[in-house]
Amino acid sequence: MKADEPAKKQLDALVKLLDRGRDHDALSRAARLSRKYPDNLFVLNIIASAYGKLGEHDKAIRVFESIRSRDPEIPQLHHNLAISFFRTGRLNEATTAMKEAVRLDPLNTTLQSNLGAMYLVGSDVMGARDAFAAAAQLAPDSPDAQWNFERMERAARNLRKAALIVEDALHENPNDPVLLCKAGSSYSHLGDPKSAMKYFQRSRELDPDSPELYFHIGQFWKKNKQMGKAVQAFERATELNPSYSDAFAQIGSILKKAGHTDRAINCYERVLEISPENVEVAHFLSAMKGETTDTAPAQYVTDLFDSYASRFEANLVGDLEYRGPEVLRKMLDAALSDGARFKAGIDLGCGTGLSGMAFRDVLDHLAGVDLSANMVGLAEEKGVYDRLTVSDVVSAISDSDVAFDFFLSTDVFVYVGDLEDLFAAVRENAAQGALFVFSTEDLEEGTFALLPSGRYAHSRDYIAKMCDRHDMKIVDFGRHPLRMEFGKMLVGGYYILRT
Ligand SMILES: C[S@@+](CC[C@H](N)C(=O)[O-])C[C@H]1O[C@@H](n2cnc3c(N)ncnc32)[C@H](O)[C@@H]1O
Numbered sequence: 001m002k003a004d005e006p007a008k009k010q011l012d013a014l015v016k017l018l019d020r021g022r023d024h025d026a027l028s029r030a031a032r033l034s035r036k037y038p039d040n041l042f043v044l045n046i047i048a049s050a051y052g053k054l055g056e057h058d059k060a061i062r063v064f065e066s067i068r069s070r071d072p073e074i075p076q077l078h079h080n081l082a083i084s085f086f087r088t089g090r091l092n093e094a095t096t097a098m099k100e101a102v103r104l105d106p107l108n109t110t111l112q113s114n115l116g117a118m119y120l121v122g123s124d125v126m127g128a129r130d131a132f133a134a135a136a137q138l139a140p141d142s143p144d145a146q147w148n149f150e151r152m153e154r155a156a157r158n159l160r161k162a163a164l165i166v167e168d169a170l171h172e173n174p175n176d177p178v179l180l181c182k183a184g185s186s187y188s189h190l191g192d193p194k195s196a197m198k199y200f201q202r203s204r205e206l207d208p209d210s211p212e213l214y215f216h217i218g219q220f221w222k223k224n225k226q227m228g229k230a231v232q233a234f235e236r237a238t239e240l241n242p243s244y245s246d247a248f249a250q251i252g253s254i255l256k257k258a259g260h261t262d263r264a265i266n267c268y269e270r271v272l273e274i275s276p277e278n279v280e281v282a283h284f285l286s287a288m289k290g291e292t293t294d295t296a297p298a299q300y301v302t303d304l305f306d307s308y309a310s311r312f313e314a315n316l317v318g319d320l321e322y323r324g325p326e327v328l329r330k331m332l333d334a335a336l337s338d339g340a341r342f343k344a345g346i347d348l349g350c351g352t353g354l355s356g357m358a359f360r361d362v363l364d365h366l367a368g369v370d371l372s373a374n375m376v377g378l379a380e381e382k383g384v385y386d387r388l389t390v391s392d393v394v395s396a397i398s399d400s401d402v403a404f405d406f407f408l409s410t411d412v413f414v415y416v417g418d419l420e421d422l423f424a425a426v427r428e429n430a431a432q433g434a435l436f437v438f439s440t441e442d443l444e445e446g447t448f449a450l451l452p453s454g455r456y457a458h459s460r461d462y463i464a465k466m467c468d469r470h471d472m473k474i475v476d477f478g479r480h481p482l483r484m485e486f487g488k489m490l491v492g493g494y495y496i497l498r499t
Helices: 008-019 023-038 043-053 057-068 075-087 091-105 110-121 125-138 143-155 158-173 176-188 195-205 210-222 227-240 245-257 261-274 279-289 296-320 325-337 354-362 373-381 391-399 420-428 459-468
Strands: 344-347 363-370 387-390 404-409 428-444 447-451 456-459 474-484 488-498
Touching: 008 023, 008 391, 023 043, 023 176, 043 075, 057 387, 057 391, 075 091, 075 110, 075 245, 075 325, 091 363, 110 125, 110 143, 125 143, 143 158, 143 176, 158 176, 176 195, 176 404, 195 210, 210 227, 210 245, 227 245, 227 363, 245 261, 245 279, 245 373, 261 279, 279 296, 325 354, 325 428, 325 459, 325 474, 325 488, 344 354, 344 391, 344 428, 354 363, 354 373, 354 404, 363 373, 373 387, 391 404, 420 428, 420 459, 428 459, 428 474, 456 459, 459 488
Parallel strands: 344 363, 344 404, 363 387, 404 428, 428 456
Antiparallel strands: 428 488, 447 456, 474 488
16 A cells, blocks of 8 residues: 555545445545545545535535546546536536546446436437447446337337337246346336236246245336235335345335325335435435434435426426416515515525526526426426536535526525524525525424425524524514415515524
């Protein structure tokens, strides 16, 4: 070991922290180490990876780019950079970086497969086909190869074609239980439960002790809303493989929804014993146990909204009668004189842009920020933002050199419990007399709490305390409907603050 390099033990410890999901610890330790060994690219890579896991993708990109400028020949670096670009919705740059990774390491099947996956997301089916074909040529015996093609067809919503690929494979190996199980899932996706069950049963005859088979059967029953049968199948999967954390997580989630909190807690505890990095389960475990954490994990929020984005508006506005932006706008109109305007606004947690639409006409310039690239992609389509960033709200304000005179945030603090850092960032970056306009889920007593729903609620007293600490005043406050939850209208706390 050279004296100007960190000890291997220190580097291993950093990797371990990341593997265990202790991303903040990994980041602060790596940052300390990097001050001592500024040229160590491994440590920088840990810093970038930790930023990525914390949802701070712009910072991750900056660090990856600085590594690239020192050594542009590391394929894995381009791969990581590509993933960060991808997470911020910068698909073209992501694909370019992934192509560079493939150029530097053309015999790496994972890189080829991931390039194919990126082409798929960009709806470049031909590009995907070529990359997947290259991956298949590199590893013709790898079962992954044909499944890339199957995935390609599924992603293109060619469910029938995807099923045909499985059928083709089955034709060659009619008694392969794994293929029969895949066929079952494929027909389940196609909405053909009879064929699905037929394949699952044949698979079970050939391999009655496959935990994966029972997992897929569990998903099949869950899709068909037969929760008792789903739990039985997932339980069988965990009997056959006691470390099957995804199966425990499925059981926990079904029990939680059915109100069996104690049993759900047991399941989730088991998940965390096996997979301590599962941040979603960690979050809901705290929520169910009534333990209030400071904030929802960034990775959980990102994954949740990335997968929910396409259904968000139909569900929230349509089914759940969401009122946030409209109620706040009415309050603002009542509080301000006619014709009041603002120069620079920022919509914190802009989502698909519903608040941007509601307030755009009083703003000369509007920025939007959100952790979820897919939500930001939909916000972009609305054309109401001058600038959109995929980032955490606090970093977005702190990293900006604009003095905003209008801060807006609707239904976002439900994922941010402790508002101290956010209020401090707003105060720091506020123009003279700026407004801070937002909604909360209202908490009658105490400060803020993580509710069993996995969302935070904040009391008016807590917001008043934040105002005292950060030199702001409550101009208006009201309790009004927010959105439906379990058939009841939730009460929101609506605030207009002046800085
Ligand atoms: C319920 S949606 C509300 C979206 C939008 N404000 C509206 O009213 O329609 C919550 C949004 O906040 C985003 N979000 C939650 N925590 C965040 C954070 N710390 N930084 C940035 N965005 C966040 C989520 O990704 C999601 O898009």
